[in-house]
Amino acid sequence: MSVREMLNTHPMTDGQVSDALVACIEQCFRCGSVCASCADACLGEEMVASLRRCIQLNLDCAVICLATGQVAIRRTSENREVLMKMIDACARACAACGEECARHAESHEHCRVCADECHRCEDACREALTLMQ
Amino acid sequence: MSVREMLNTHPMTDGQVSDALVACIEQCFRCGSVCASCADACLGEEMVASLRRCIQLNLDCAVICLATGQVAIRRTSENREVLMKMIDACARACAACGEECARHAESHEHCRVCADECHRCEDACREALTLMQ
Amino acid sequence: MSVREMLNTHPMTDGQVSDALVACIEQCFRCGSVCASCADACLGEEMVASLRRCIQLNLDCAVICLATGQVAIRRTSENREVLMKMIDACARACAACGEECARHAESHEHCRVCADECHRCEDACREALTLMQ
């Protein structure tokens, strides 16, 4: 639980970071790594030509999740509008990627794992957003 | 002009990528590097304690610009809603960072250069968005 | 255990990815997020002027860990020399950051957590390297 531990000892948060935001940050880093892996696993499949869209959505989702995690983990200055826009973009990227991966979940186990991870990350982003509004 | 050259030879664009999107992509990578540099230059200033907010906004803007550039450069599959949300988030990050840097532009030349770059990137993002709507 | 789950279902690994490499990948993403957080927590400290070096090493380590994790997770094509150089660079970045953070571990709990994380990541990188040689 390293993100929670870090944010509890941050000089400007007084441990006041919501569980929803901590979960969102952790899920962003986790989903970013899974999507990077799924893009690569899809690239290795025989039917790669029919997985093009899945690969691009995975790559986009990986980049956006990792960027969102990095922005959300910074608590020194309030930059709430930008953070909310990033979390919203991340939720949409996860929704799009999760939906595409779910289509190949029966043929490719990595797409099933990735779809689940994307849905968890989308949910975590939406819960964090709800609390920030 | 390597981005234009690359997109002109992309198998799925037929050179049909708008100048506005090419400018947006180039400006994102450029502004991302300048913001990373400005965060570091501010960190090196004697008055670092009063530049905290500037440093955080610079770091956020750097991450968001580089992520947006990477998402926008991919043209294989249409993922327009996510792309538009990222470009919008990027425009807001640039606006916030440019505004903060402009406040220290007289004391710190690197903040003046960075503020100019952020404003150019914000404009490029908004023009690309307008065309996509 | 999402990285292990992903790599077990990758079409080209046959579950043959060593535990050491899986641990290295997971630790890279984890350490990357912790270092990004520690840079920000240091920036929020009153004594920020004396934490400049810690902040830069944290930012470098965050970028290098996240990059190394992304390169290491790709298993489609062998690019062993580049991967080993990245893991080696990552081990050195973690060593430098962990050493600097350890100096402030008594004053700043976030530096203590980060130093521990860096040392774990350095160890994981070295073990993965040893197995690859």
Place this chain on the structure above:
Amino acid sequence: MSVREMLNTHPMTDGQVSDALVACIEQCFRCGSVCASCADACLGEEMVASLRRCIQLNLDCAVICLATGQVAIRRTSENREVLMKMIDACARACAACGEECARHAESHEHCRVCADECHRCEDACREALTLMQ
């Protein structure tokens, strides 16, 4: 030339940053964007199945170039050993990617552009390394 402009106004460099390092930083950001684009262009080709290795090397090179640019642009604290290891890893990633792209340069114009860019980045990295030794 925004990187030169930024480093000239950095409080700790006194304009003492070598042209070789400035060129290396600029080339890293440029090559990072071109490789991200080439991965995507290859993904869009009919013969994508035979471009798998090219795509992975492009993705690796993009991540490593962008990470190296971000580490090299920071001048506040000396972290020379880590920086040199990253520039070295980047030179190798560019060499591998440039070599692979050169193989498809006749069939795919984007691979020709990317191979050229990789070779320029490799050269810029090696020149910066030579000066730092």
